[in-house]
Amino acid sequence: MKILVVDDSGFARRALIKLINEQLEGWAVIETGEGKQAMPLFTEHRPELVFLDLTMPEIRGEDILAEIKKTDIPSKVIVVSADIQQKTREIVMGLGADYMVNKPINAEKIAEALTAVMI
Amino acid sequence: MENLSELQTEAMGELFNIAYGLATSLISDSIGMHSSMYVTEMEIIDIENLADTIAGVIDGDKEYYHVSQVFLNYLEGETVMLMSRESAAALTECYSRIDDMLDDSSEEDIKSCTLEISNIITSALIGRIADLTNTEIFFQPPEIKPYKTSEIHDLRRGSEFSQVIVIKVIIDIDSTEIKGHMYVLLKEQSFSRFKEALDYFIEHYAG
Amino acid sequence: MTAPNYLDHILNGAMVLDEQCTVLFWNHWLEIQTGIKRGDIVGNSLYDFFPDINKKLIERKLRQVYALNTPAFINAEAEKYLLKIPSKKISGKIYDYMLQNVVISAYDKKERYTLFMIYDQTSLLEARVRLETSTRLLEEQHSLLQNTLDFQANVIFVMDDNKIVNYNNNFLEVFGYDSVERVNSGERDLLSYVSAEKNENLNDIYGSFNNFILDSLNRNRLNKISVADKNTGRETTFLFSVRKMPENSTIIVSMTDITLLQNREKVLQDINLELSRRYEDKNTELKKLNFDLARNRDQLRIAQEVASIGSFEYSCATGSIFLSHGLKIIFDNPDIAALSLPDVLAYLKPEYRKAVSDKVALACREGGDFSAYAEIVSKKGVEKPIGIHCRVFGSMDEGRRLTITMNDLTNIKQLENQIKDREQLVSSLFDVADIGFVITDRSGVIFRVNSAFLSMTGYESDDLIGASLDKLHIESYKSDYGQYERDDKDALSEVTLTHRNGAKLYAYMNVSTFKGQDEDEYRVLALTDITDRINLLSEQKEQEQLLIQQSKMAAMGEMIGVIGHQWKQPLNSMSLILDNIKSDVEDDMLDMEMLNIGIDRCLEQIHFMSETIDDFRSFFSHETVVSAFDLKSTVNNTVRLLSPLFERHGTKIDIVSELDKNVYVTGIANEFKHTLMNLLSNSKDAISSRILNDTRFKGRITIFMSVEDSSVFITVCDNGGGIPEKVLSHIFKPYFTTKGDKGTGIGMYLAQIIISKKMNGSITAENKGEGACIRITLPVS
Numbered sequence A: 001m002k003i004l005v006v007d008d009s010g011f012a013r014r015a016l017i018k019l020i021n022e023q024l025e026g027w028a029v030i031e032t033g034e035g036k037q038a039m040p041l042f043t044e045h046r047p048e049l050v051f052l053d054l055t056m057p058e059i060r061g062e063d064i065l066a067e068i069k070k071t072d073i074p075s076k077v078i079v080v081s082a083d084i085q086q087k088t089r090e091i092v093m094g095l096g097a098d099y100m101v102n103k104p105i106n107a108e109k110i111a112e113a114l115t116a117v118m119i
Numbered sequence B: 001m002e003n004l005s006e007l008q009t010e011a012m013g014e015l016f017n018i019a020y021g022l023a024t025s026l027i028s029d030s031i032g033m034h035s036s037m038y039v040t041e042m043e044i045i046d047i048e049n050l051a052d053t054i055a056g057v058i059d060g061d062k063e064y065y066h067v068s069q070v071f072l073n074y075l076e077g078e079t080v081m082l083m084s085r086e087s088a089a090a091l092t093e094c095y096s097r098i099d100d101m102l103d104d105s106s107e108e109d110i111k112s113c114t115l116e117i118s119n120i121i122t123s124a125l126i127g128r129i130a131d132l133t134n135t136e137i138f139f140q141p142p143e144i145k146p147y148k149t150s151e152i153h154d155l156r157r158g159s160e161f162s163q164v165i166v167i168k169v170i171i172d173i174d175s176t177e178i179k180g181h182m183y184v185l186l187k188e189q190s191f192s193r194f195k196e197a198l199d200y201f202i203e204h205y206a207g
Numbered sequence C: 001m002t003a004p005n006y007l008d009h010i011l012n013g014a015m016v017l018d019e020q021c022t023v024l025f026w027n028h029w030l031e032i033q034t035g036i037k038r039g040d041i042v043g044n045s046l047y048d049f050f051p052d053i054n055k056k057l058i059e060r061k062l063r064q065v066y067a068l069n070t071p072a073f074i075n076a077e078a079e080k081y082l083l084k085i086p087s088k089k090i091s092g093k094i095y096d097y098m099l100q101n102v103v104i105s106a107y108d109k110k111e112r113y114t115l116f117m118i119y120d121q122t123s124l125l126e127a128r129v130r131l132e133t134s135t136r137l138l139e140e141q142h143s144l145l146q147n148t149l150d151f152q153a154n155v156i157f158v159m160d161d162n163k164i165v166n167y168n169n170n171f172l173e174v175f176g177y178d179s180v181e182r183v184n185s186g187e188r189d190l191l192s193y194v195s196a197e198k199n200e201n202l203n204d205i206y207g208s209f210n211n212f213i214l215d216s217l218n219r220n221r222l223n224k225i226s227v228a229d230k231n232t233g234r235e236t237t238f239l240f241s242v243r244k245m246p247e248n249s250t251i252i253v254s255m256t257d258i259t260l261l262q263n264r265e266k267v268l269q270d271i272n273l274e275l276s277r278r279y280e281d282k283n284t285e286l287k288k289l290n291f292d293l294a295r296n297r298d299q300l301r302i303a304q305e306v307a308s309i310g311s312f313e314y315s316c317a318t319g320s321i322f323l324s325h326g327l328k329i330i331f332d333n334p335d336i337a338a339l340s341l342p343d344v345l346a347y348l349k350p351e352y353r354k355a356v357s358d359k360v361a362l363a364c365r366e367g368g369d370f371s372a373y374a375e376i377v378s379k380k381g382v383e384k385p386i387g388i389h390c391r392v393f394g395s396m397d398e399g400r401r402l403t404i405t406m407n408d409l410t411n412i413k414q415l416e417n418q419i420k421d422r423e424q425l426v427s428s429l430f431d432v433a434d435i436g437f438v439i440t441d442r443s444g445v446i447f448r449v450n451s452a453f454l455s456m457t458g459y460e461s462d463d464l465i466g467a468s469l470d471k472l473h474i475e476s477y478k479s480d481y482g483q484y485e486r487d488d489k490d491a492l493s494e495v496t497l498t499h500r501n502g503a504k505l506y507a508y509m510n511v512s513t514f515k516g517q518d519e520d521e522y523r524v525l526a527l528t529d530i531t532d533r534i535n536l537l538s539e540q541k542e543q544e545q546l547l548i549q550q551s552k553m554a555a556m557g558e559m560i561g562v563i564g565h566q567w568k569q570p571l572n573s574m575s576l577i578l579d580n581i582k583s584d585v586e587d588d589m590l591d592m593e594m595l596n597i598g599i600d601r602c603l604e605q606i607h608f609m610s611e612t613i614d615d616f617r618s619f620f621s622h623e624t625v626v627s628a629f630d631l632k633s634t635v636n637n638t639v640r641l642l643s644p645l646f647e648r649h650g651t652k653i654d655i656v657s658e659l660d661k662n663v664y665v666t667g668i669a670n671e672f673k674h675t676l677m678n679l680l681s682n683s684k685d686a687i688s689s690r691i692l693n694d695t696r697f698k699g700r701i702t703i704f705m706s707v708e709d710s711s712v713f714i715t716v717c718d719n720g721g722g723i724p725e726k727v728l729s730h731i732f733k734p735y736f737t738t739k740g741d742k743g744t745g746i747g748m749y750l751a752q753i754i755i756s757k758k759m760n761g762s763i764t765a766e767n768k769g770e771g772a773c774i775r776i777t778l779p780v781s
Helices: A010-023 A035-045 A061-070 A086-094 A107-118 B006-031 B047-057 B085-096 B107-133 B149-158 B188-204 C028-034 C055-068 C122-152 C169-175 C179-184 C202-206 C209-219 C259-308 C325-330 C341-345 C350-366 C410-432 C451-457 C481-486 C531-586 C592-619 C631-648 C669-693 C747-758
Strands: A002-006 A028-032 A049-053 A076-081 A099-102 B035-046 B064-073 B077-084 B137-139 B143-146 B161-173 B176-187 C013-017 C023-026 C072-074 C100-108 C113-120 C155-160 C163-167 C194-196 C223-228 C235-244 C250-257 C309-315 C321-323 C370-377 C383-393 C401-408 C436-441 C446-449 C491-498 C504-515 C521-529 C627-630 C651-657 C664-667 C699-708 C711-718 C762-768 C771-779
Touching: A002 A010, A002 A035, A010 A028, A010 A049, A010 A107, A010 B006, A028 A035, A035 A061, A049 A061, A061 A076, A061 A086, A076 A086, A076 A107, A086 A099, A099 A107, B006 B035, B006 B085, B006 B107, B006 B161, B006 B188, B006 C055, B035 B047, B047 B149, B047 B161, B047 B176, B064 B085, B064 B107, B077 B085, B077 B107, B085 B107, B085 B161, B085 B176, B107 B137, B107 B143, B107 B161, B107 B176, B107 B188, B107 C055, B107 C072, B161 B188, B176 B188, C013 C028, C055 C072, C055 C100, C155 C169, C155 C209, C163 C169, C163 C179, C169 C179, C194 C202, C202 C209, C209 C235, C209 C250, C309 C325, C321 C341, C325 C401, C341 C350, C350 C370, C350 C383, C350 C401, C436 C451, C451 C504, C451 C521, C504 C531, C531 C592, C627 C631, C627 C669, C631 C651, C631 C669, C631 C699, C631 C711, C651 C669, C664 C669, C664 C771, C669 C699, C669 C711, C669 C747, C669 C771, C747 C762, C747 C771
Parallel strands: A002 A028, A002 A049, A049 A076, A076 A099, C651 C699
Antiparallel strands: B035 B161, B064 B077, B064 B137, B064 B143, B077 B176, B161 B176, C013 C023, C013 C113, C072 C100, C100 C113, C155 C163, C155 C250, C194 C223, C223 C235, C235 C250, C309 C321, C309 C401, C370 C383, C383 C401, C436 C446, C436 C521, C491 C504, C504 C521, C627 C664, C699 C711, C711 C771, C762 C771
């Protein structure tokens, strides 16, 4: 079982991975801070679950989400973003995201997200 | 970054990222439009270099508004927001789409909107720090005036402040680009507290 | 709800609203200010009581308070007010409604109640508006003052207790760049820099510049001081005026350079003096004439009874007459036997006879005395003017008798004519001068002006004679007009006065006062129109600046030619090297070593080329600092730069220097280089036209340098055929060129400005030997 974490902030990435590891045991976590690396890593590892940030330099999280949903890999995507606008949530869900978590994150939010997509 | 560890720098980025997300959502709600806010540059400089830094980003041909707001208690300092009259008028135009009492050619309305957005950004930034560190920070009413180079030089002369957090922010409202330069001036003591706050944030975030 | 009761005691508004803006609390201050009772408003929507409130604004602010948990603000400057409350102020109000700063903060987070604190900012902002207005006015006044100062004075500085606290650039130029430091450190008193006009030893009298200034302030008069240039020793004369700031001990001193005016002033003073003297002479003569006249009248009065008055009696009824002895004398006929009126009238010139006889007839018929003027021809044939006076005696019934007296006016008439002539003489004397004259009496009433003054001011003489001097609005623009009025002695100043058409004239005015014999005071104002000069002065400066710019462009063009030439040789070499490399490659003979040699040689050439460019760049740097520079190396550098191009034009430049050590002169080195380049370029052009006629002709320019006492001489001589004698005296005039379309005509003019005005030297031209010599003399620093 593999999880791909995409966030340009190393700090945010580490925090997220820490929470994931607390909740899920034995999953392999692949991470990247560069949005451009997301798709190559995704097709290479074919992860079951993707945590995706929205605001990144070079490439927008929304575009990565659209690319992922175009492939035949049946991954679940959880968007994690500081952009907490209702409109943003609507856009992201419209693009096929399975769940959206507003930053700042905490254990409850992540647990909730995992529960929601796993069931 | 000056005096900040790599970890602290990363944490500051994430902290402000969250703060701006909140501010953006507030602005979007206020004007009923989707908007994005990008922090294109962030650095910490010595107060000595503030005038030069500002001189480097100011377009001499344009008029700017200078909004300053003092905050006190756990962190003490002042935020200074510089926004060109063009950007301020564009912002007012966005506001006026939902509030028909606003007129983007009225000096007072432009000031009103500039004061509001500046206060929101200051509150989001500094208020987040207070929230995340469980401390209290008081805000004084913001003041607006036309930007004058000499006053920035005076800030340095007072030398009450030591460090400045420089943030260049672009707010994109319905493809209208509004640019602002935000400077958070901190007193020496407050800068060490700010570092403490970052450490607290690092330790407790996602905990 | 209950709110803390202290909110009722504060002098601000305080209200608590819920999310729907229902009022939950309304403090006492708000009750008073709005007239709305707490009991009425609590529980109701704020919008019901204040329908003008911007709902959207409040919604936004509340949202921020809830979302960010930080206060939101309403600003009196931007939003004016939240609650529309009419201003309670009656007098001096600027705003109709109370201006408010509002702080909105969370009161109860859980219930989403917010507290609005409302602060009255009206007085504060009103005060600020007033302050801003008065500040703006003050700024305007200040800038006006500054402009006036800038216009009037070359040097301005501010002193406080013998320390210089502020000064302009000119101050440093005049007193020296170290003067402020020296004065303020107490090393040297400013007084030691200046000297007074009358050779007073200022130091002995005053001790310090501050005392000197204070003294002149107390005397409230215009003063002159001289400052010697630290390099040249040349004295510059300044008029200085002093102002004291009312609230502290700060003193503003402004100094105006009047050196250039000094010569003119001297001439003017001389003329004035001469005219005053002549006027006084004439005046004395006039007095004498008056005295003579009076004396003659006395004599006449006595003589009248003896000889010059005659009379006859005439009976209207009988027509008989009786002639006195006096009349016989007037008629030069002691034996006259006139028996009737016509006999007497026959002595009158024919044109007077009818008038007199008609008047006599009228007097007989109706009575009434009369007087008349007539001229007679005496028996000796002498024409005499006479005054006729007739008195009537007796009534119509008893028969009227007329006593008719005749006064011989000959002497009086002569005197009158004499006076008239004299006066004309004085008038014409006044009108000779190019200087406007106004003569007033003690009370300032004008009784004479000359034609120069009339043409200066556009008035007719009738407009001014008898009018007060005030009509001309003469004002000193350096100081008070009153200053010279109080001054008993002759005074001189620059004044403004008003032309009849309202235009402002600037004039140089000298006032002389003198007393006549009868203790009457006269004041002679001599005025020279300097309006044009003052206007020209600023224009001239602009023009000079323009010219310097133009000449730089011209020099730039010349330089491009020089660079082109300098580069030709290295470019040729490089192309040769590259050609060789190319053919070696083609012949497959190129090895690494040869390639490296080729590249090294190319780099050498490129290095040389870039050095050339650096040389020129420094030559054209926009250096504007006046400093002492080494003359010899400056000349050498310029010549080295130009030599290659000149040699290509068949002209050799030699330097013959008698300077055995470094000689420094003061100025802007680049300006001097340009000047020299200009001279050399002129020589080259002259030589070129000789070469055109004779291709074997060898051009030669020699620069001689020598020093004598404190002057250094630089003479540029050529063998270009010289300057035609008739243009020699014009070559330093602007736009004068002998080169037709090729010349701009500003080179020599500029040379003259740079050498004489900016470097305090002189420049002259003469023909010598086979060509022209331009000689520059500069003071050694």
